[in-house]
Amino acid sequence: MSYLLDTNVVSEFRKKAPDAGVVRWLNSVRSSQLYVSALVIGELTRGIERLTGRDPQQAAALDDWCRGLVHGFSDRIVPVTQEIAETWGRLSARSSLPVVDGLLAATALVHDWTLVTRNTADVERTGARLLNPFG
Template sequence: MRFLLDTNIISEIRKQERCDANVMRWFRAVDSGSLFLSVLVIGEIRRGAEMLRERDLRRFEAIDHWLADVKLAFEGRILDIDATVAEEWGRLGMRRSLPVIDGLLAATARIHALTLVTRNTSDVADLDIALINPFLA
C-alpha cells in the first residue's frame, strides 16, 4: 500500500514524544518509501511558518528547518497538482461542494492510487477513495 499524508498527519508526527500514540504506531509500521506528500501540504506548512515569522521568530525558524527536513526526506515523493489531478478534482467537486485543498488531496490520492491518510476522513468519506484515520485505534 502507498499513502498520501494530509498536513494534520505530518504535523502530528512532528510532535515526536507528544505525538498521538495511535498515529505513531501506524507511522512506525509503514515503510517510509510508501509515504507521499502533496505540494499542497508543503504549502500549508510554509503558510503556517510564515504566519509566525513576525510574532515568534523562534517557532518560525523551527518550522522552517523542519520543512526543509521534510522536503529532503520526501524527495521524489512530493506530488504536484497537474492537469490530470485538476480534472479529477473537477469531477469530484460535481458531487458536492468540497473545500479546495481537501478535494485536491482526494483527487491526487485517486489519480496516484494512494490511500489518503487524514484525521478529517468525514470531509472526503463519500468520494470513493481509500482512507485511513490513524488517530483511531
C-alpha cells in the same frame, strides 16, 4: 500499497507527544510507501509565514523542520497535475469539498493511494480510500 499524508498527519512528526495511533501506524509502514502532496508543503509554509510575525524564533525552527521534511520526501513530493486537477473538478462539481482536502482526495484517486487524514468526513464522499490513524 502507498499512502498520501495529509497535513494533520505530517504535523504529528514534529510534536513532542505525537498521537499514539499515528506513531503506531507509521511504524507499521515503510517510508518508501509514504507520499506528500506539494499542497501539504504549501499549507506548512503558510503556517510558518503566519507565525513569523508573532514568534520569529518558532517560525525559524518550523521552517528548518519543514526543509528537512522536504529533503526527506524529495522524491515523494507529488505535484498537482492536470489529471489531478480535472479529477478534483469532477468531484467538487458533484459535492462541495474543501479545496485542499478535495485536491488531496483527487491525488489519492489518480494514483490509487490511500489518503491518510484525520479529516475523513470532509472527503469520504469522494470515493477515495481513507485511513484515520489517530487513536
